[in-house]
Each structure stands twice: as C-alpha cells, then as structure tokens.
Amino acid sequence: MPIFEYQCKACCHVFERLVFSSEDEPLECPACHCKDVEKLMSAGAFRPNGIPTGKGGFAPPACKPSAGG
Numbered sequence: 001m002p003i004f005e006y007q008c009k010a011c012c013h014v015f016e017r018l019v020f021s022s023e024d025e026p027l028e029c030p031a032c033h034c035k036d037v038e039k040l041m042s043a044g045a046f047r048p049n050g051i052p053t054g055k056g057g058f059a060p061p062a063c064k065p066s067a068g069g
Helices: none
Strands: 004-007 014-018 035-042
Touching: none
Parallel strands: none
Antiparallel strands: 004 014, 004 035
16 A cells, blocks of 8 residues: 655645545645645655666666676
C-alpha cells in the first residue's frame, strides 16, 4: 500500500496519505477540509538508474569488459 503526497489547492497544505487500492473516496485536506487536492510527485517515488553527473542529470553506468570473454 503506497503512501502518496498531496497538496491542498485552497490552503497549500501538504500532507501524506496511505492509499488502499480499493479506496475511491475523495481526499480531504486535514487543515481546511477542502476536497480540492492534487497528488504530488514525491522525491521518494523517483529512482534514477545511473550515476549522478553533477549537472543535475544522470548518466548510464559505465560498462566494464568481462574478464576472459
């Protein structure tokens, strides 16, 4: 069951919610009880496959030749 991050469009409050797959109920902001919320892309959900370049990007890992090949 994933934890998603949401932001209220009315008061800009950011909150997390454990979401069950069978849950289709509209979300509500815990701060102002507004139902106009949007799902955010959290940093934990994104995992690049590569090596940091130092310029804000990622490069693919370098291939090493196999020994005895």
